[in-house]
Amino acid sequence: MPPKTAPPRPTTGEPTPSTAVTAEAASRDEAASRAEAASPAEAPKRDPHTTVTKELAHRTTETDVFPARWTRISGTRFRFTAHWPAAHPFFGPVDDRHQDPMVVGETLRQASMVLAHAEFGAPADTHFVMWDLTVHVDPPALLLADAAEPVEFDVVCSEVRRRGRGLHSMRTTMEFRRAGRLVARGTGSTGCTSPRAYRRLRADRWNAPDTPVPLLPGISPQTAGRTRAEDVVLAPADRPGVWHLRVDTGHPVLFPRPNDHVPGMVLFEAARQAATAASGLYPFLPTTMTSGFTRYAELHSPCRIETEILDERPGEVTVRVEGRQDGESVFTAALTAARPARVRSLS
Numbered sequence: 315m316p317p318k319t320a321p322p323r324p325t326t327g328e329p330t331p332s333t334a335v336t337a338e339a340a341s342r343d344e345a346a347s348r349a350e351a352a353s354p355a356e357a358p359k360r361d362p363h364t365t366v367t368k369e370l371a372h373r374t375t376e377t378d379v380f381p382a383r384w385t386r387i388s389g390t391r392f393r394f395t396a397h398w399p400a401a402h403p404f405f406g407p408v409d410d411r412h413q414d415p416m417v418v419g420e421t422l423r424q425a426s427m428v429l430a431h432a433e434f435g436a437p438a439d440t441h442f443v444m445w446d447l448t449v450h451v452d453p454p455a456l457l458l459a460d461a462a463e464p465v466e467f468d469v470v471c472s473e474v475r476r477r478g479r480g481l482h483s484m485r486t487t488m489e490f491r492r493a494g495r496l497v498a499r500g501t502g503s504t505g506c507t508s509p510r511a512y513r514r515l516r517a518d519r520w521n522a523p524d525t526p527v528p529l530l531p532g533i534s535p536q537t538a539g540r541t542r543a544e545d546v547v548l549a550p551a552d553r554p555g556v557w558h559l560r561v562d563t564g565h566p567v568l569f570p571r572p573n574d575h576v577p578g579m580v581l582f583e584a585a586r587q588a589a590t591a592a593s594g595l596y597p598f599l600p601t602t603m604t605s606g607f608t609r610y611a612e613l614h615s616p617c618r619i620e621t622e623i624l625d626e627r628p629g630e631v632t633v634r635v636e637g638r639q640d641g642e643s644v645f646t647a648a649l650t651a652a653r654p655a656r657v658r659s660l661s
Contacts (some may be wrong), residue, residue: 315461337352363395370431370444371424374570377402380421380427382464390427390471396421396490400461404545404567407458408597415451415600416586418490418498420579422449425450425469426486426504433483434474441512443483443505444578444608453599453652454499465492473503481506518572523563523572527613532562538600539590547584548619555592559584559637561633576611578645581637584619585647592621598651601630605647615639629653 363383371379377399380536384394398417400407405417423444430436467490475482483505490498513520532538532546539548544565548557561576563569568580582605590598611617617639626631637644 317634325361329412364432365613366394366428368426369438370426370428373424377565378567378570379424380417381425384425384469385430386433390431390474391472392469394425394467394469396425396467397466398465400458406541408539408599410598411458412453412599413461415449415453415456415498415603416583418451418500419447419449419582419603421465421467421490422488422500422502423579424431424446425467425486425488426502428488429469429471430481430504430506434471435509436481436506437480438480439494439509441507441509444607445483445503445506446604447500447502447582448501448602448604449498449600450602451600452496453601455492455495459476460492464494465490465497467491479507496512496572516610518531519574519610522574522613525614527561529562530558532560533557533591537591538587539596540587546587547580548587551618555621555623557591557619559589559611559619561613563613573613575613576617577605581605581607581611581645583638583644585635585649586622588619588635589647589649592623592633593631593651593653594633595651595653598649600641600649600651603647604649605645607645608643610611611637611639612643623653626650627652635651 343501360447365383366379368374368379368642370382371411380395381396382396384392386392392504397455398413405414405420408414427442430440430442431438435552442598467488467612470487471484472487473483475484485501485503485572487501489496507515530549533548533550534545535543537542538546538548544562547560549559559576568577585597585605586598586600607611617637620636622634624631629652630650632648632650635647635649
């Protein structure tokens with residue numbers, strides 16, 4: 315069980331959409347009801363696709379939104395179209411051939427919130443909680459040369475729990491295809507917290523954004539698998555394989571607006587950078603990424619990122635990552651990547 319001072323799971327930490335989202339959804343539902351009541355001759359023609367807005371995806375700029383539109387297939391099944399750009403200020407290429415595998419997890423996270431709002435009645439001011447996230451990727455299919463091709467992905471919503479007419483929690487499972495080829499699949503469990511409950515839960519940390527967070531010196535971008543120093547989320551620690559979490563509350567993608575804790579996507583990125591640094595693989599192209607979150611990562615308390623390398627199968631390296639803060643586990647993750655075959659000398 316998590317500490318009493320912490321929630322069952324940490325929130326995603328992304329901005330909430332405007333109240334216009336709820337009004338738009340309500341208006342769309344009313345229009346749908348009128349259309350169903352009308353005779354076939356009178357029923358208005360509707361676009362089968364619904365556009366994803368930055369508010370629904372909990373982002374502040376359009377360039378950070380990866381799902382583009384979706385179609386409702388049934389009450390729990392949906393089909394999305396997404397675009398994974400060839401260039402992005404944070405989710406950019408990891409080398410001259412491959413797109414960033416982390417874009418898969420971010421797309422899954424955004425699509426889950428979109429559906430929670432637009433299809434399952436989560437109010438516009440809902441705070442979302444990511445409990446776990448698992449992503450499987452086929453790196454040879456995540457080619458930079460294919461970035462112009464749209465990504466189609468199917469979503470199945472399960473374990474749906476209601477709170478009145480709204481949403482309490484659900485699991486989303488997704489399969490991503492580009493040009494008909496399976497690129498990735500993933501699943502995540504998401505919960506919803508009302509503003510009143512969230513403020514009660516976070517009462518002692520509510521003013522945390524008002525206190526500046528010291529920016530620690532980062533490790534080298536090359537060691538972390540990044541190209542820009544400002545995207546590094548690890549700082550040196552006291553021994554090999556261990557780092558401190560580097561929190562930059564001014565980062566435009568990781569912290570698009572003030573937050574009272576470290577967003578989950580920062581922790582997921584810290585796991586990837588730690589696995590990269592610990593394994594020494596450049597680029598580190600994970601085929602599997604799993605993570606579980608147990609409590610909030612606070613802004614003003616040191617968070618240690620610890621790694622353990624597990625060579626479980628020939629040709630693969632698995633790195634276990636754990637984030638610890640104030641003596642408690644904040645999150646755990648495991649990332650597996652192919653290890654290049656060694657070239658034997660003929661001499």
